[in-house]
Amino acid sequence: MLINIDQKKEALFTIPEKPLCTTSDWIIDQNWNQYTSTEHATWKVLYEQMCKMLYGRVCDEFLQGLGILKISPDHIPSFDSLSDSLMKHTGWQYVAVPGLIPDEIFFEHLANRRFPAASFMRKPNELGYLEVPDVFHDVFGHAPLLTNPFMADFIQAFGLAALNAISIGKLDQLARVYWYTIETGLVQQKNGLRAFGAAISSSAKETTFALEDKSPNRIQFDLERVMRTDFYIYDLQETYFVLNDLEDFLELARFDFLPLYKKLDGTEDIGRGDTTESDLVLQYGTGAYHLKNQTPKLALVTA
Numbered sequence: 135m136l137i138n139i140d141q142k143k144e145a146l147f148t149i150p151e152k153p154l155c156t157t158s159d160w161i162i163d164q165n166w167n168q169y170t171s172t173e174h175a176t177w178k179v180l181y182e183q184m185c186k187m188l189y190g191r192v193c194d195e196f197l198q199g200l201g202i203l204k205i206s207p208d209h210i211p212s213f214d215s216l217s218d219s220l221m222k223h224t225g226w227q228y229v230a231v232p233g234l235i236p237d238e239i240f241f242e243h244l245a246n247r248r249f250p251a252a253s254f255m256r257k258p259n260e261l262g263y264l265e266v267p268d269v270f271h272d273v274f275g276h277a278p279l280l281t282n283p284f285m286a287d288f289i290q291a292f293g294l295a296a297l298n299a300i301s302i303g304k305l306d307q308l309a310r311v312y313w314y315t316i317e318t319g320l321v322q323q324k325n326g327l328r329a330f331g332a333a334i335s336s337s338a339k340e341t342t343f344a345l346e347d348k349s350p351n352r353i354q355f356d357l358e359r360v361m362r363t364d365f366y367i368y369d370l371q372e373t374y375f376v377l378n379d380l381e382d383f384l385e386l387a388r389f390d391f392l393p394l395y396k397k398l399d400g401t402e403d404i405g406r407g408d409t410t411e412s413d414l415v416l417q418y419g420t421g422a423y424h425l426k427n428q429t430p431k432l433a434l435v436t437a
């Protein structure tokens with residue numbers, strides 16, 4: 135999640151000024167033995183809640199990944215055992231971090247096939263929707279697709295591309311590609327529209343909203359269009375982008391973004407709830423949800 139200055143002010147959660155951990159890569163111990171029975175019970179409730187609604191809503195590759203990883207429904211997985219399984223399939227591993235970490239550290243990990251996962255578990259009263267990644271989002275939402283070779287290669291390639299983008303001041307544009315695919319992406323599969331983004335597949339509220347609600351726009355994925363589209367990480371999305379096939383990530387993994395940055399230089403950003411005449415729109419959303427929930431986060435924070 136890209137936190138720019140104004141979002142940072144609004145954010146309920148800001149990146150701590152100094153690392154919560156001593157190492158520069160923000161890696162901490164998961165301290166699996168310190169999870170409480172309440173935290174494991176919260177995992178179990180979230181796992182069961184999501185598993186009741188995945189069929190017919192998440193993509194085939196996600197279900198295949200869940201089957202491969204055999205993540206326990208009853209307790210928070212240990213990152214070591216998760217890494218053992220992932221290493222065998224796609225060479226990925228999980229490392230524990232305190233929560234959201236700075237972009238350059240985050241993408242450095244991805245570039246090395248290390249998924250930096252928040253190790254904290256949300257509170258029992260935060261079951262429906264969480265604004266920042268916790269262990270359930272980062273494991274249940276992200277790990278299944280890391281067993282898929284296309285996604286595994288894409289996310290590593292994306293990490294490398296992001297480090298390059300940081301060096302030329304273009305991360306804002308590139309981060310949008312990550313956000314509108316790996317976090318909130320939809321894909322048109324033979325049996326219908328399915329979710330693959332982790333923010334969706336780890337949230338009961340966002341799964342039904344992204345796929346079935348009349349409120350959001352649903353627009354055919356177009357790389358340039360997505361790179362121009364603003365995003366907001368602390369609520370449901372105003373627009374979801376739809377890929378034709380997860381194999382599209384193979385092409386994206388090899389993409390040279392440099393010419394695209396040049397082409398987009400000087401172009402206007404597109405508002406996260408807007409549509410343009412060149413969009414291939416699958417649903418013009420009513421925007422009802424966001425009209426009703428316009429309370430600025432700031433009001434919440436200062437209340």
Ligand code: HBI
Pocket residue numbers: 135136137231233234235236237240250251252267309310312313317
């Ligand atoms: N840190 N732990 C963590 N998890 C994320 O998903 C994350 C992050 N830092 C930056 C970041 N995401 C964003 O840049 C992307 O989501 C676009």
Ligand code: FE
Pocket residue numbers: 267271272275276317332333
């Ligand atoms: Fe995430």
